[in-house]
Amino acid sequence: MNNKTDNPFAVLFEPMDIGPVTARNRFYQVPHCTGLGHANPQAEVALRATKAEGGWGVVCTQEVEIHPSSDLTPYLEGRLWDDADIPAHRAMTDAVHEHNSLAGIELVHNGQHAANLGTRIPPIAPSHRPVDLYHPMQARAMDKQDIKQLKQWYVDAAKRSRQAGYDIVYVYAGHNMATLMHFLLPRYNDRSDEYGGSLVNRVRLLKETLSDVRDAVGADCGIALRLAVDELLGDAGLQAHDEGSEIVSMLADIPDLWDVNISGWDNDSATARFEPDEGYQEQYTAFVKKLVKKPVVGVGRFTSPSAMVSQINRGVLDFIGAARPSIADPFLPNKILAGDIESIRECIGCNICVSSDNVVAPIRCTQNPTMGEEWRRGWHPEFSPKSKTAEQVLVVGAGPAGLESALQLSRLGHSVMLAEAGLDVGGRILNECKLPGLASYRRVRDYRQLQLSVLQNVDVLLDNKLSATDILETQIQHVFIATGSLWRHDGLGRQHPKGLAIGSAAMPVFTPDDIYAGATLPNSVLVYDDDHYYLGGVLAESLHQSGHAVTLVTPANCASAWTDHTLEQHKIQAQLLNLGINIVTAQELHSINENTVLLANVYSQQLTELDVGAVVMVTSRSPVDSVYEELAFVQLRDETKIKTLQRIGDCLAPSTVAAAVYSGHLAARELGCDKANQIYRRESVQVNFHR
Numbered sequence: 001m002n003n004k005t006d007n008p009f010a011v012l013f014e015p016m017d018i019g020p021v022t023a024r025n026r027f028y029q030v031p032h033c034t035g036l037g038h039a040n041p042q043a044e045v046a047l048r049a050t051k052a053e054g055g056w057g058v059v060c061t062q063e064v065e066i067h068p069s070s071d072l073t074p075y076l077e078g079r080l081w082d083d084a085d086i087p088a089h090r091a092m093t094d095a096v097h098e099h100n101s102l103a104g105i106e107l108v109h110n111g112q113h114a115a116n117l118g119t120r121i122p123p124i125a126p127s128h129r130p131v132d133l134y135h136p137m138q139a140r141a142m143d144k145q146d147i148k149q150l151k152q153w154y155v156d157a158a159k160r161s162r163q164a165g166y167d168i169v170y171v172y173a174g175h176n177m178a179t180l181m182h183f184l185l186p187r188y189n190d191r192s193d194e195y196g197g198s199l200v201n202r203v204r205l206l207k208e209t210l211s212d213v214r215d216a217v218g219a220d221c222g223i224a225l226r227l228a229v230d231e232l233l234g235d236a237g238l239q240a241h242d243e244g245s246e247i248v249s250m251l252a253d254i255p256d257l258w259d260v261n262i263s264g265w266d267n268d269s270a271t272a273r274f275e276p277d278e279g280y281q282e283q284y285t286a287f288v289k290k291l292v293k294k295p296v297v298g299v300g301r302f303t304s305p306s307a308m309v310s311q312i313n314r315g316v317l318d319f320i321g322a323a324r325p326s327i328a329d330p331f332l333p334n335k336i337l338a339g340d341i342e343s344i345r346e347c348i349g350c351n352i353c354v355s356s357d358n359v360v361a362p363i364r365c366t367q368n369p370t371m372g373e374e375w376r377r378g379w380h381p382e383f384s385p386k387s388k389t390a391e392q393v394l395v396v397g398a399g400p401a402g403l404e405s406a407l408q409l410s411r412l413g414h415s416v417m418l419a420e421a422g423l424d425v426g427g428r429i430l431n432e433c434k435l436p437g438l439a440s441y442r443r444v445r446d447y448r449q450l451q452l453s454v455l456q457n458v459d460v461l462l463d464n465k466l467s468a469t470d471i472l473e474t475q476i477q478h479v480f481i482a483t484g485s486l487w488r489h490d491g492l493g494r495q496h497p498k499g500l501a502i503g504s505a506a507m508p509v510f511t512p513d514d515i516y517a518g519a520t521l522p523n524s525v526l527v528y529d530d531d532h533y534y535l536g537g538v539l540a541e542s543l544h545q546s547g548h549a550v551t552l553v554t555p556a557n558c559a560s561a562w563t564d565h566t567l568e569q570h571k572i573q574a575q576l577l578n579l580g581i582n583i584v585t586a587q588e589l590h591s592i593n594e595n596t597v598l599l600a601n602v603y604s605q606q607l608t609e610l611d612v613g614a615v616v617m618v619t620s621r622s623p624v625d626s627v628y629e630e631l632a633f634v635q636l637r638d639e640t641k642i643k644t645l646q647r648i649g650d651c652l653a654p655s656t657v658a659a660a661v662y663s664g665h666l667a668a669r670e671l672g673c674d675k676a677n678q679i680y681r682r683e684s685v686q687v688n689f690h691r
């Protein structure tokens with residue numbers, strides 16, 4: 001199927017007006033951060049251009065700071081502080097327009113959300129309030145002059161947006177990250193003038209800003225309002241059935257497009273672990289379409305076209321908004337148009353993409369290894385130039401790294417033998433997707449397995465545990481070893497860099513791999529988490545589900561500490577506590593005895609004794625690399641014809657699933673390449689010396 005009329009999802013491809021501009025379809029890439037921002041303009045342009053090429057009718061920026069008093073340093077968002085910032089934006093709009101898509105810009109003033117660490121301007125807010133993120137500083141209450149200036153900054157930025165060629169200009173009042181939202185909320189706004197108190201007063205600044213921006217952009221540009229309509233805080237915050245609806249009614253006719261969602265970012269970009277279903281925002285945002293005549297866009301991790309069509313047909317949304325689904329598959333709209341539904345690389349809802357922004361790094365994605373690499377490595381998510389020479393390649397191990405490398409190798413034109421010891425492909429995914437909340441992780445395996453199954457130049461050999469001798473006997477000259485890793489029993493990790501001495505009389509010690517293999521554990525279990533990502537917490541939950549009394553011990557100050565970056569930590573902590581799991585923080589394992597363990601406080605070293613029946617160690621992993629080591633030894637002595645011998649994924653360095661997929665993809669792309677070249681293109685900063 002390749003035309004719109006044959007397509008059961010044709011409604012998704014109807015052109016839609018946004019005020020004076022027309023989107024070619026209903027696929028709308030809502031504003032989302034990339035960790036690239038103003039410091040990596042070429043990478044940003046290529047990323048957005050790829051989305052437009054992939055069929056998104058509207059492609060938006062990330063949040064774009066309108067003034068130095070909204071400075072998110074060290075985070076790399078967009079910037080439009082003055083005219084010097086226009087060319088980078090012009091490059092983005094030109095690239096998006098080349099694919100007949102509309103370009104939207106999300107203009108933000110962050111107020112008390114931005115500490116202005118770069119500009120050192122005291123942040124501003126409706127009322128005196130501490131700045132977000134425990135920065136030891138306060139935002140000062142805005143006076144009338146500040147309010148006037150804020151509106152002017154919006155007007156100036158809107159005019160610059162037009163100069164840069166944007167078709168849609170946003171006013172942003174969402175995610176609890178914007179001054180215009182802070183004004184709406186009584187908990188932040190205790191002003192006694194006409195901008196505080198009653199709802200009419202609290203909405204005034206947003207309304208005035210929208211009107212000013214409308215006047216500034218002229219008649220041939222759409223304006224959008226991104227509004228959080230519910231904060232999921234109950235009476236303590238904005239609620240859809242209460243002031244959320246009233247605000248929408250009050251502003252109904254002003255914007256050309258309503259971009260509505262829930263706040264904060266953790267709720268809007270909820271992980272699949274906590275919001276497993278597509279369209280999870282519908283219950284909060286569906287009312288908007290009943291109150292406004294203008295088109296509405298909303299998100300909900302939409303990856304299936306039938307769910308999208310249902311949103312349109314039931315009158316919930318006019319545009320299918322997507323951030324993460326467009327990251328995992330920039331070509332999602334084109335695949336639906338072509339009827340190639342099974343080739344959609346579905347987002348798994350892990351928020352590794354979000355974590356990039358939170359650790360101030362360029363975006364990455366578990367499912368899409370090309371994300372963020374469009375410019376600096378020249379990677380395209382769908383098309384790979386054929387390799388100059390077609391090689392025969394053996395990939396050993398079919399976890400995320402092996403699967404991705406086999407897939408990419410075959411797309412490059414090589415012929416691939418993929419050998420897997422187990423009875424199924426997927427590696428760690430096969431185990432982890434059975435854990436509570438991680439079912440969607442299976443998509444990492446399913447997408448690749450399905451793609452491989454239709455390729456002619458790949459042989460997948462299951463139940464084939466290869467030794468070094470087996471590999472040598474194949475006579476294949478290019479070998480990737482993707483044999484994964486195993487969790488350690490000895491507790492070696494950050495807190496115990498040399499591991500723990502565990503005597504023979506000690507209680508049983510298990511690893512996650514033992515549990516996957518069906519080990520029988522006693523009733524009372526201590527999970528020791530010195531890994532700090534999801535697995536310790538999720539195993540604690542799983543063991544609780546299977547009837548164990550679980551204590552989670554961690555040297556960190558909270559459970560699953562790193563998941564703060566995936567916006568989950570507080571949800572995980574709440575979940576474990578609500579289940580009755582005992583969380584013991586800031587404690588390391590000191591010793592493991594027959595019926596007790598001794599814990600040492602990581603600050604004071606004070607000891608505490610705990611009665612438990614077994615310990616589950618989630619501390620670090622050892623690569624399964626003995627086959628590689630044997631081959632490397634033979635290769636060193638020039639006793640083999642193997643030209644390429646390379647470890648990939650966890651076998652090289654245990655890490656996230658995203659890192660394993662990336663490692664497999666990179667190795668495939670680099671086969672036969674001259675690695676002496678610079679590893680990737682870098683954005684060069686033009687230096688103008690001012691004396």
Ligand code: ADP
Nearest residue numbers: 397399400401421427428466483484649650660
């Ligand atoms: P990664 O995340 O790096 O892909 P995984 O641990 O998920 O690593 O997957 C590794 C895969 O390698 C597993 O499916 C495992 O069964 C397989 N494997 C390990 N050793 C061998 C071997 N000698 N021959 C074939 N497959 C192997």
Ligand code: SF4
Nearest residue numbers: 347348350351353365
């Ligand atoms: Fe989806 Fe995870 Fe990719 Fe983000 S990183 S787009 S959540 S698969």
